[in-house]
Amino acid sequence: MSNKVNKIAILTSGGDSPGMNAALRAVVRTGLYFGLEVYGIMRGYSGMMEDDIFQMDSRSVANIIQRGGTILKSARCKEFYTPEGRAKAYANLERRGIDGLVVIGGDGSFTGAMKLQAEFGIPVIGLPGTIDKDLYGTDFTIGFDTAVNTAVEAIDKIRDTADAHDRLFIVEVMGRHAGYIALHSGIATGAETILIPEASTNMDDVIASLSEKEKRKKLVNIIVVAEGDAFGGANEVAKVIKERLPKFDTKVSILGHIQRGGSPTCSDRLIASRMGYHAIEALLAGKSNVMVGIVNNEMSYTPLEIAIREKDVIDEDWLRIVKILAS
Ligand code: ADP
Numbered sequence: 001m002s003n004k005v006n007k008i009a010i011l012t013s014g015g016d017s018p019g020m021n022a023a024l025r026a027v028v029r030t031g032l033y034f035g036l037e038v039y040g041i042m043r044g045y046s047g048m049m050e051d052d053i054f055q056m057d058s059r060s061v062a063n064i065i066q067r068g069g070t071i072l073k074s075a076r077c078k079e080f081y082t083p084e085g086r087a088k089a090y091a092n093l094e095r096r097g098i099d100g101l102v103v104i105g106g107d108g109s110f111t112g113a114m115k116l117q118a119e120f121g122i123p124v125i126g127l128p129g130t131i132d133k134d135l136y137g138t139d140f141t142i143g144f145d146t147a148v149n150t151a152v153e154a155i156d157k158i159r160d161t162a163d164a165h166d167r168l169f170i171v172e173v174m175g176r177h178a179g180y181i182a183l184h185s186g187i188a189t190g191a192e193t194i195l196i197p198e199a200s201t202n203m204d205d206v207i208a209s210l211s212e213k214e215k216r217k218k219l220v221n222i223i224v225v226a227e228g229d230a231f232g233g234a235n236e237v238a239k240v241i242k243e244r245l246p247k248f249d250t251k252v253s254i255l256g257h258i259q260r261g262g263s264p265t266c267s268d269r270l271i272a273s274r275m276g277y278h279a280i281e282a283l284l285a286g287k288s289n290v291m292v293g294i295v296n297n298e299m300s301y302t303p304l305e306i307a308i309r310e311k312d313v314i315d316e317d318w319l320r321i322v323k324i325l326a327s
């Protein structure tokens with residue numbers, strides 16, 4: 001393995017996700033194993049800008065593999081959108097001789113990383129840290145499995161009370177631009193309908209399906225809506241249903257940020273550990289501007305530009321399965 005990089009920095013940025021700590025631990029310990037100096041940057045690009053950077057050792061990442069959130073904290077940094085802001089931030093890396101950067105985050109964080117790479121030549125590696133699973137080039141993102149399991153646990157509980165009162169619940173899950181949390185949690189909880197940004201929402205179909213089920217005395221229904229659904233989220237969907245089907249006892253539950261927190265699942269810890277290890281291997285092999293992902297259980301390296309631009313197409317089969325299984 002050729003060692004072109006000597007000092008690396010790592011940051012977590014954008015929306016946090018469970019498993020970011022496990023990824024950080026893997027990057028730090030693998031970096032140290034290969035003889036690199038490793039620096040942690042607090043609060044994403046804000047800390048880079050404000051020179052909130054510290055050297056990490058193996059103990060810096062002790063006892064964090066099981067913790068949600070991120071010990072490096074996360075932030076959104078407006079100044080980093082400007083070339084002047086990025087120059088100011090990069091100067092703090094340059095002064096320390098940092099010659100490699102690992103960014104754990106989502107598409108926005110990767111865009112910032114690409115710009116830094118283009119402007120200053122520093123090699124950057126992205127790790128997909130987002131509960132939304134809205135990056136191309138990986139079957140799973142760090143945090144997605146935990147978020148889905150949190151949603152499933154919550155929806156199961158909602159179903160208990162829905163059943164006791166013969167109610168219809170519209171449950172809103174996270175996903176401003178992506179419906180994966182809705183799709184996975186909806187299928188796993190037996191949702192009647194799943195509404196996602198990637199498919200057009202036809203309220204006539206939803207009403208017709210609910211009416212037909214009412215005739216068959218199916219009174220307990222769960223509709224899972226991604227927050228980014230074009231119809232406008234759970235409250236908007238509920239408004240139409242209440243107007244057109246007043247006989248239904250309709251309630252709304254918005255799960256919100258509980259989906260971003262909590263101890264990462266085994267699956268998230270595993271992918272975070274594997275991806276973290278391979279981020280260092282990739283840097284040492286001279287790779288840059290790529291996101292480390294896992295496709296069909298094999299490591300994959302996707303140019304950041306493609307990871308953020310291409311969109312996975314939601315398989316029609318999944319939506320068909322929802323309909324048939326909820327009948
Ligand atoms: P995520 O990484 O979860 O998608 P954001 O979109 O909020 O989160 O991006 C995180 C941070 O990345 C932003 O606050 C900003 O500092 C940086 N960033 C995002 N987009 C750009 C961009 N177009 N140019 C430069 N920096 C960006």
Ligand code: F6P
Pocket residue numbers: 015016130131132174175176177227260
């Ligand atoms: O992490 C992604 C995400 O959960 C989106 O689904 C959601 O819209 C967004 O973060 C909300 O983030 P914040 O509340 O931090 O702005």
